[in-house]
Amino acid sequence: MIQFITLIGSGNVAHNLGLAFREAGLEVLEVVSKNIANAEILAQKLNAKPNNDLSKINQESDLYVVASSDNSIAKIASQLNVRDKLLVHTSGSIDIAELNIASIRVGSFYPLQTFTKSHRTDFQKIPICIESNDPQATRELEQLGKKISNRIIHMSSIQRQKLHLAAVFVSNFANYMQVIGQDLCEEQGIEFNLLKPLIKEVFDKNQLKSARENQTGPAMRKDSFVMEKHLQLLKNDPSLQELYNNISALIQGDFS
Amino acid sequence: MIQFITLIGSGNVAHNLGLAFREAGLEVLEVVSKNIANAEILAQKLNAKPNNDLSKINQESDLYVVASSDNSIAKIASQLNVRDKLLVHTSGSIDIAELNIASIRVGSFYPLQTFTKSHRTDFQKIPICIESNDPQATRELEQLGKKISNRIIHMSSIQRQKLHLAAVFVSNFANYMQVIGQDLCEEQGIEFNLLKPLIKEVFDKNQLKSARENQTGPAMRKDSFVMEKHLQLLKNDPSLQELYNNISALIQGDFS
Numbered sequence: 001m002i003q004f005i006t007l008i009g010s011g012n013v014a015h016n017l018g019l020a021f022r023e024a025g026l027e028v029l030e031v032v033s034k035n036i037a038n039a040e041i042l043a044q045k046l047n048a049k050p051n052n053d054l055s056k057i058n059q060e061s062d063l064y065v066v067a068s069s070d071n072s073i074a075k076i077a078s079q080l081n082v083r084d085k086l087l088v089h090t091s092g093s094i095d096i097a098e099l100n101i102a103s104i105r106v107g108s109f110y111p112l113q114t115f116t117k118s119h120r121t122d123f124q125k126i127p128i129c130i131e132s133n134d135p136q137a138t139r140e141l142e143q144l145g146k147k148i149s150n151r152i153i154h155m156s157s158i159q160r161q162k163l164h165l166a167a168v169f170v171s172n173f174a175n176y177m178q179v180i181g182q183d184l185c186e187e188q189g190i191e192f193n194l195l196k197p198l199i200k201e202v203f204d205k206n207q208l209k210s211a212r213e214n215q216t217g218p219a220m221r222k223d224s225f226v227m228e229k230h231l232q233l234l235k236n237d238p239s240l241q242e243l244y245n246n247i248s249a250l251i252q253g254d255f256s
Numbered sequence: 257m258i259q260f261i262t263l264i265g266s267g268n269v270a271h272n273l274g275l276a277f278r279e280a281g282l283e284v285l286e287v288v289s290k291n292i293a294n295a296e297i298l299a300q301k302l303n304a305k306p307n308n309d310l311s312k313i314n315q316e317s318d319l320y321v322v323a324s325s326d327n328s329i330a331k332i333a334s335q336l337n338v339r340d341k342l343l344v345h346t347s348g349s350i351d352i353a354e355l356n357i358a359s360i361r362v363g364s365f366y367p368l369q370t371f372t373k374s375h376r377t378d379f380q381k382i383p384i385c386i387e388s389n390d391p392q393a394t395r396e397l398e399q400l401g402k403k404i405s406n407r408i409i410h411m412s413s414i415q416r417q418k419l420h421l422a423a424v425f426v427s428n429f430a431n432y433m434q435v436i437g438q439d440l441c442e443e444q445g446i447e448f449n450l451l452k453p454l455i456k457e458v459f460d461k462n463q464l465k466s467a468r469e470n471q472t473g474p475a476m477r478k479d480s481f482v483m484e485k486h487l488q489l490l491k492n493d494p495s496l497q498e499l500y501n502n503i504s505a506l507i508q509g510d511f512s
Binding site: 069070071093112113114119125126127151153155158159161162163164165166167168169170171172173174175176177178179180181182184185187188189190192194195196197198199200201202203205206207210211212214215216217218219220223225226229230233234239240242243246247249250251253254 | 325326327349368369370375377381382383407409411414415417418419420421422423424425426427428429430431432433434435436437438440441443444445446448450451452453454455456457458459461462463466467468470471472473474475476479481482485486489490495496498499502503505506507509510
């Protein structure tokens with residue numbers, strides 16, 4: 001069973017995960033970060049030891065969690081050696097095999113959510129996707145996950161990667177559609193708040209039926225008359241025109 | 257004051273608006289639709305007269321509302337003559353001047369929402385954008401609007417058109433991001449429901465801060481490592497790759 005944990009990383013995910021572990025009665029022994037000041041801030045909150053030297057990492061933990069940016073995971077793994085201790089990352093996009101240079105027992109512990117340090121996340125409803133190359137480790141990760149979340153899902157690396165990509169579309173890209181809407185309103189001195197009931201209606205409808213069933217709009221009904229007017233309104237912004245055409249063509253192709 | 261109304265159209269907007277007018281104590285005298293069967297269905301619900309001949313439209317109403325598809329408004333106006341009676345459309349994208357062929361007093365009465373016949377819409381919170389070429393008519397439209405909604409906004413045609421365009425981005429296009437996410441999940445046998453807490457988090461955060469302040473993701477943090485992985489995952493779908501690049505480039509340009 002996992003009781004003692006080492007966190008490698010001190011960013012948003014490490015922060016939220018560390019606090020959730022601690023509240024679930026687990027012990028974070030050490031927080032490792034290149035930047036010792038950041039390690040200290042989080043270590044203090046978790047009553048853990050700060051460390052900025054991967055070569056001197058403790059060997060007493062049951063689990064080592066690499067909760068750092070995706071593009072630093074390979075480098076961290078190359079500097080790390082925890083032998084046969086369980087080593088996981090929290091990344092949506094990295095294959096667990098990339099950790100094998102540092103341990104023979106590897107896996108992922110990927111909480112599907114966007115994190116900020118300032119806003120504490122309630123883990124109970126956050127799906128945690130787990131994977132391991134070792135059946136016993138998988139069970140341990142599942143037990144660990146259940147201590148902080150009601151939703152533990154077993155997932156292969158390719159599934160997790162596609163899920164992460166899907167998350168970019170439904171959260172980051174969908175959010176950016178609102179940024180564009182905000183800009184278009186502000187440019188005309190219109191309060192963006194006017195669009196809030198519409199945004200809420202889309203959100204509410206998608207709780208009842210699928211987004212596919214709820215798709216509406218000029219592209220969906222192949223209303224080239226309105227689409228032409230919209231492109232005219234965007235004539236001073238060719239990149240937005242391109243985006244408008246691009247999404248409209250996808251919708252039309254999809255629903256034809 | 258407006259008491260007697262004629263609805264031209266029998267689709268989602270005419271349907272929802274007609275019922276809202278009736279519940280507010282207004283009288284819909286006539287429902288005009290090319291398709292007499294559709295006119296009859298709505299006319300019956302509103303205790304109104306059905307009609308499929310614009311040339312025989314009644315001349316007793318205080319207000320004529322063209323609630324039909326945007327690309328049919330010009331044609332309807334060309335077949336209609338209500339002299340100096342107030343004539344409005346419910347379109348987000350059409351200039352009110354396009355109605356002038358049918359009356360000298362024209363305007364718009366544009367409810368900013370997506371409508372379906374099956375799902376009754378609570379008008380109270382829906383912004384209604386009004387405009388008219390006549391100050392007295394503007395006041396009448398404002399009084400009328402207040403009977404069904406708490407949110408009446410005066411808006412020029414160009415403002416309304418930009419707002420309508422913004423609405424396409426924040427509702428139709430944002431919804432389509434979820435359709436894409438759904439497809440990516442289903443392709444891998446992953447439940448789309450896993451993404452619901454993330455979608456809710458984005459929705460909730462945007463109630464507190466602006467979408468611009470809440471933008472996150474690989475493109476936002478210029479994480480080319482993850483973006484490359486995502487493009488690889490989309491290698492069998494060039495049009496989605498193009499969309500991914502397109503939105504990412506806009507985000508990067510926007511936040512640089």
